[in-house]
Amino acid sequence: LLHDNTEGDTPLAESLFETMKTTYGVNNVFFLSINSQQASTSETHMPDPWSQFLTRQLQSQIIAVDGVMTNSWSSSTTSMVHGGCLTADDVEKLRELVTCFCLSCLVPHVEQQIQHLTELISNKKGMSRSFLSATKRWFGSKPGVPNTPTPTITYTTDSTELQLRRLGDLCFMFGAYSLAFTAYHAAKRDFNADGAWLYYAGALEMAALSLFMQSADSTKKAHEYAEESIMTYLNSCRMPQFATRATLFSAECMRGRGLHGEAAKQLIRMTSEESDLRSALLLEQASYCFLASVRPLMPRKYAFHLVLAGHRFSKAGQKKHSLRCYRQAYQVYENKNWSLAEDHIHNTIGRQAVLLKQMTEAAEAFGLLLSRASRQSATQQAAFFREYLTTQQELNSETGELPTLPLPVVDNDSIQVLLGKPPPPSPSENSLCYASGVSFESQSDEALRWNSMEEQLVTAASTSQVKIFKPTVELLNNSTNNTISPTSYAGETVSVSVSLNNPLHITVTLQNVRLLWSFVPSSGGLCQDNSLDVNSPAARTHVIERLVLQPDTSSKVILQVTPQEVGELCITGLAYLLEGEGGVGVAGRQLLLPRPRLLSNKDKRPQDNSPFASDNRLRLNIVQFAPALRVSFQGLRKDMLSGELSTVTVRLENCGNLAVTRLLVTCGTPGLVALGSPQRGDVMEVALPVGLAPGASVSVDMQVRAHDLRGSYTADLLFYYENTRDQAKPLYRLVRHSWPILVHDSVQVSVTSSRSTGSSKIEETLNLRVQVQNSSQVHDSVKCEMCVECAALHSPHWQLSDRSFHPAAVPLGPQELAHFLLKVRRKGGVGTELSRLPLIDNSALMPSPEFLLPFDDQTSDFSGAEIRTMESVVALQATFIVMWRATIDTRGGDKRVAVGQHHVKLSHLGDMSSWPPSPAHSQGSPSPATPLRIFGVDCAQETPTDSLTVRQQLVTFSVSRPPASTTPHDFTKDRLCIVPVDLHLRNCSDCELLVKVEATGATVGKKGYMYSPHPCHSFHWVGCTRRLVSLPPHRPLCVKMAVAVGLPGAYNLGSHLTVQARRPVDVDFVTQSWRTDAILIVT
Template identity: 35%
Template sequence: MLHLTGQSYNARDIIRNIFSPLIGVLSSPQADEICHRNNLSFVELLQPFAKLPNDAHFRDVSGTSVSVRGLRLNFCDVDWRPPQTILARKMLNESVTNAHNDKTRLATIAGIDLELPTSEPWFEQWRETFLTVQFPADHEFTRHLLSCLLVLSSADPQIVETAHKLGQRVQQMQSITPQKLPKWFHPTEVLNSYVVLHEASQGDLSKAQQGFELLKSTFGDSKCFLVSINSMDSQGAAEVPDHWATFIKRQPKSDPNLPSTDLSAPKSPQEAVSVISMPAMQMSQLLEGVSAQDSDLAMLHPLSPMQESATEAINSKFSISSESIASQTINPNVWGNELEADAPHGGCLTSRDIDNLRHFVQDYAVRALIPYIEHLVAILAEGVTNKKGVSKSLLSATKRWFVTSKPGAGANNQNAVIYTNESAELQTRKLGDLYFMFGHYNLAFQSYHQAKRDFNADSAWQYYAGALEMAALSAFMLGTAQRKTYDYMEDAIVCYLTVCKLQQFATRATLLSMECLKTARLYSEVAKQLIRMTNEESDLRSALLLEQAAYCFLVTQPPMHRKYAFHIVLAGNRYSRAGQRKHAYRCYRQAYQVFQKREWSLAEDHIQYTVAKQAYMLKQLEEASRSFAHLLRPGSLQSAQQQTSFLKEYIQTQNELVKRSPELGLLPHALPQVVQSSVRVLTLVQSPSAVAPHVPATNIDINSNLTADEPIWNKIEEMLVITAANNKPFVFKPSRYLYTKQQPALETPVAVQGEPIELAVTLSNSVQCRIALSEIDLLWKLTLDNDEVLSNACTYEESSDSANKIAVGAAIKTSCMASIKLAEQAEETLHFKLTPKLTGRLSILGVVCRVAAGADPAASLLGTLQFETQKIRPHNAKQSSQTVMDNRLTIKLVPQLPAMNVSFTPVPNRLLAGEIVPVHVTLRNMGIAPIEEIYLGCDNPRCVSLLDQHSQMPLAMMSSLRNLSNDKLVKDKEIRGQRVYRLLNRPGLAALDAQQVQTISLWVQAPHQAGPFTLRLLFYYSLPTVANSPIKYRLVRHIWQLQVESCLQADSTCVVSNAVTNELGLDVNVRNQHAVEGTEVYINSISLYSTEFKLNPDRLHIMNSMGVSPGQAGAQCLKSSICCNFQCRLLEKETQEEYKDIPSIKTLLHSRLSHLKILPAQHAQQVEQHMPPIHDPHSFLTNEETVYFNTNISTEEFNASVADYVPHATLVLSWSALVAREEGQRLACGLHFIKLYKLFETGHCPAAPTASFLRRRHSSDDTLDNRREFPLPEGALNNEDAWQPLADADEEDYWEPNENYVGQRCLLEDESFVMAVKA
């Protein structure tokens, strides 16, 4: 039998094997029994050794010795018959179905990495089967039996008689006229050789020798051979390897009770139609009516997914039901089913027996076959020579020599001439076949060339095509193939195809031409010939040839990868129509490697949909799901209706996969997509809680944007930590609570047992159909401290035990919205809250949910949306390739820790400039352990005042008492002292016991500049010392974001009110600038902070009071846009400040403050109770007198600021206001501060521009006494021109015009002006 698979044959090896000499075998029953002990027939026994191990020689007619290299003999049972059409189709289909190769090689073409099969065994098996099942034809003789082996047993007592019987049977086969199967090469003189099989383990060798000698004396020495085999008992272990496994083709025995699991075999009439068209010659009447139906075949589009209907398939000429194919009786002469297909082979053979078999094949060829061939060559050559030039008629002779005819499309496919076996034309063809089979390709080419001319002259087109085909092969094997000889093969294919209508021979010629052209690297020509052989008659053949053509396009120069992809898609389509789902699936996957990422969206979708359907039919549900998921990718150009259909099929496939493989657990969803960069995790932050009317600390929210504020918070935390550490050395790392894409987790986040972890993630629906999500939950895995692993995935598995589910339910509590609906191409953010009840390492894996199409919510799929660990590049990475993993989804859970809850009394969102709001802060220890220390940090300490803050005198106030230039002050310590406060400092006691609640008083003053105002508070509390604890302290953040509105505009100027007595006065102007009508402002009192002066309680003069009118809260108020002026006189203090020691702040403030009532409201005293008294250490006057250093100030600037004290006086205006709001009126109170440095210089509140302020403070004037407040220029009072009194003024008590600063001011007396007149 032919053997073209299993080894790496080159083109010449393939051609030699196809056209190897055919040797018939006829065995006696006793001989068969000897072979069957090895689970082999005699033909199968010789298959691995059919190739001669040594070269052989034969002489041609001229006596020239020709070396025959690699001669292979094709042994065939004489009772073997080619299968009938139905069975042949089944054989061809199964040869492809059962051949697979999962090994691939990587080829990079045009920048595309293609995974291609390392070999195509399905094509090789089909080619071998295709050539095997062909019937021998009359126009060629390579498939005719050359000789016959009669196999006998040495144990046969009547061996000669048995040999005669076998010879008579062969003689009967040879003498039948007209000749039937098997066909013989030279039936009148056939070589019959006799082989005696001797069982070495059982038989008597001497007896065998006697029988063998008897045979030799009867039939001749050169025709008889003795082969000793079966040297072992069959019960023993096999000594030799199984040489026959790759050579034997048998039909496996089928069990009708078992269901078929071969998902690629034809299961329907539509699948069974796609088989190869078998030869029409010498067949039964099954195919006699075929030709009449050729014109009725429907031509389908190559990519049409529609197959023939059942009716069309049954009526088709190639249609046969799967039942009829399966029920066909297997001819035992086609497949030896009496032998066990899976049993081991050669169990009784030894290595010596194998050598005997090899020696027999060589001996038979040299002693018997080749001499016979030499004899045949001589006979044929003599016959050709004797009849050369003798024509059947004068007309044919004239036509042969003078007419050159070519086959045309209209030529009759029947042979014009019927040749007899003795005709010179057939003798020439036979001579060529003998030369070709035995390797004399030169004489073979000459014979074929002569036969070609003769057949052409006789218009015998079938014979002509066969001679052309063999002439081309002879030239190729000879190594002299040129373009002309390739054209011979092309003409042969065209003649077979168009004139003779012999599709099978055209296919064979194409397969042979393919090998020749590939050797010549003419791959484009190969592809052209292969594509030409595709038609609608045989889907299987078309698929195989299209696939081979596609591979040819890859090896052309340059490679044509797009043509490859297109033809491999066509091959996949034909495989699908032929019922070869596995090969269709493979082809489409190979094509997708070219089409992917080419922005050919619809082509990708077609391929992926086909791959999904084929994979689903092959029960490769994971691959089917993956392809359906690709159809739901973002950016798809499919319509909403089509995407809805894809989604339904995807859900169906996934559900089927879970049903078939429940061990897979939860499968990942294709929709919706997780926006991986949107995952946010918040740890170590308790949920805000407070009892009304208190509001909880804002803390960090899951949606907080920390990009801008985080450096500020980190700086406050650093000051708090350093202060609490009491100068202990450590490396500060800011605490991290919120982990996002912008702030990834380079280290493992930490969470506390029993405290919630918040997670937010955005889901995106990328398709044009609505989807619904229900049963939403988080998927997590918890590794406990004892390495036990818990996961809530078990709660979704039916096989999981209830105890495990209870343990999981008690480990972590999760809360989230139950369901959501996502509109087409919409996004939705999910918020989860997890509360761990155990410690260990928590890994958050994804979201569990049930997905359904919005149009069909009944069909749903439970699965997961997986989180992906992101790779990040650290800021300090030296190389761009350095990346680390973001650990935000892997959280370390530590045991319970003290937790402090902070809440505040409400603060209005809109405040007046300078307004002071009292706030009560409630601190609650939620833990079971005491909190030792609590600190508060603030980013703007000027606006905050604490009742129990430490009374340390500010440096600016201390500078007014003594020179600090020589003091060793630490800049950072002073900065921290201004911004960090210790709360609930109880020596020897914890700041806050377990479950204890404490309330502290705090005041917030709005800045005097209008606009948005942000105040940040950071609470720090220490934790009990635990070895290796990752958390040493905890923080609580609070932020006020307020809107400051303009209310009171005030300015003041210190003037000389009496030049005679040098009495100084303060001109004060106030104006209500609030934009809302109905807002009333009351000036309750005025205070002066000064070291040298105090307010004269008897000399207060109110001017321009016409706008002052009664209000709801008092007799005198300033309505909106109304201003008022007043002047108060100053008295110089009787004694200068002298302190032996630094006084307390309260003492200092009492000694420097003086007060006056101005336009008080009725509720003035009540309002002032809500503000810290200005003479208290925690008053806002103390804050005003404090110079707050910037955190990034340099040491030089710090030292200069401390030493640079400028004497000044501070005017304090205490006011209240009745503010009109939409929701009602609100009572507010506040303080305005005006600093006065020089005489005749105006101070403002809100303050003047910073530039002029700095110029005023840092200007140096040698004529002024910088040691005093309000210094006068020397001799200024002696200048009478500058200080002339007004004519109508009182001699001792009058106002002086200030031409330099104020201009000429004239004070006119009216009814409301109370003038103090000297008695």
């Protein structure tokens, strides 16, 4: 009896309970009083007594594989409160009621029923069965494969078979699974013998469940029973709903035993075309079985059967369930490179989302079909593209925001930022050419070369030593340090280069492509952006009206923005209109997210301890005042002869808002250009007396001399200029220019120097034997005829003499050569001079001394005063210059006249110097073998300037008889002829020498002569035949001597004359090897 203490009548309840005792017995009735308090006046705060029995969340048994999210029905908790009117006594009475009821009534009743059924079945089994039952048992058909239709068998309620089945159910309900299996097993044999297939399948189903509830050893047998039960329901009974029920029971039991694969097979077998919804549920459960499988892991089967389940849900009209299945399946197929499977999933998700009016998800799914390479045909991709545009257009009309579009694909690794506007391209070679500057095509390996040139300029411009040099970076990319925000200037363009990829097989058209940016003024105003307003006063955005991306290609796009105010400019992305067929277009954007650089172990970590360095290349600081120098060239040539001279007009224009106060220039190739006055090293300064005001311009001439060797070269010029503000940052700015030069062969000059035999009389002279060859070939693309017009000598000690021998002005064809003999005399002044000798009449060519190297680079490495003194005997320290004019014919029929100069360094007397070197020499010839040295330098080996050969060349001398070389004499009157002779000595060194002259007697010499008849040797030196004189440096001296002859004839006075010399530091005299032929003719 259930009594409500709040609303019920307690005396009436007690009287009724007494009546029930009388009627049913004391042990069969119970009294329970509940609701002892009001729900609104609950003060005890009793916990919910049903909380351990009611689940707030129903979660299926799913294991996360490859990041797949677990499935749950709902995560929300119920707000219903249970047991609000129950007190602690009421709850305790409930527990007592259940306990008493089970122990006093239920359990004894069940035991009695089991005993009664057991005795009844045993008694009936003792009786023999009918002959028909025995015949059916042995000769009946097998279950599941009926041969002929059998009549339906009906059992009475007291039949032994049903009593046995009832006994099994009773034992199964109270956990006696072993007794239950025995009863079901006996019942299924009787049903099988009678051909009662429906009862037989039910008994098999319960027997399988009884075995599953027992130990794990009976799993195999339980699985066999379950299989037979399901097949009997399907084939014999034609009841698929019962087969489905048995399948669900069996699948759950096998999943509990870890047989996920077998459970999935049973679930998949029950799918059919009769019911899409039932098949979808079975396929979904089968996929969860594959997901829960551990050995082996089967995530792909899980995803595949989820796709099948989603398809059947879609056919059944369950769009939400279909969308859910496809979402879960995509979590497995994502990033597995199964492009066709992903395309099918995205397309289905998009269509289902459209039907459910989930336009955001639909646009995202259709967008994933376009953002990567696919094996779909161009027609199919065009259909995907149309569906996306339609969906995104409808979504934009609802939200009004600028969405992120999937096309084109932005390569964030290719983002480059260029500070300053790139120069316009030059239309032709002879027109105005702007400085190339820094461009997006600049290679990263060129940075070291430009940084070295910049350091030279900074060092030359600085009055003090530069301690820390930081090169200027105008092109920011992945290889540069982007941790510090770059600085740009108001009014100067900032260019961004990015690569856009079209992964589709169809053409994609973009319209109105522009940069997206946000700007924070330095004055503290509001942040501005151009996401909706293109025309903003903070910055001017350049728009590309139309851009066509070809199929399966990447295109580099350069976008520009010009800040107009001072502040911080942050470039966030690019905006455009994605155009489709039929005028359908969607406005959207793409974000620019440069990939940060990974820090090394030596780099300092940021405050957040991130392993990546911050990348601020798109976050620029805009300042207002700075000069901006624009450099242009007129007359730059890209095709020149070796050594050719060219005059280029350089125009300098200040386009900024501050004046330029200082301008320095350096060239990457020494001796290539000459501009202004040279400074330290290879730095040149352009004179700007009053600076270069904003908007002003000036033109200067620049001399360019081509390289001496043929080949392709790149000429680099770097301009450095400063502004009027000393505290401005940066302190200077740079302008780069590079242009290629193709150098062809022109001439080769060879010079051999030797002392002149007449240098002892009046002045010290040298002979230069010069050979000039036209080194161009007949088959070259450029043919030229050379004419040597001028020669020059650049030296601190020597200068060209007017006395020379050279051919007439004859043009030299390819591989033709000409010889010249020039005389050089020692000059008297101090300082380096450039002496010029025209080789043709009316030649106006003048050498350009700017391209000559200083003589400090040409001196030897020997040290010490004595060694330098000896070196001066054979050292020349001169540069021989040849000026030429060439008429050039190209294969295209063009003709032009070129002028050039070649330099040949003359180091020592007697050496032959050639420049440019011959091809065999330039390619490298084997060097002569040198003596093997084991213990360092051989001490006995003399240095080149202190060898015996050099000491034999200290003095030159010659013999003359004034006033003529022929002396008439009458030997009939006087048998002996005395002839006065002058011996001219000259000191060729830089030190004072002690010279000893010795004339020997008459001897018969064995000297060979190149002419005939030979001179006579029978003469005698008379008077003072041995003299010792002091000879100052580079000074001449005449020694008076006399010769006695007894017969008329020709006499060689040099054959009996010995001249020796020594320095103050020497001990012994060294005989001078100067050869002189002085012929005295006596008639």
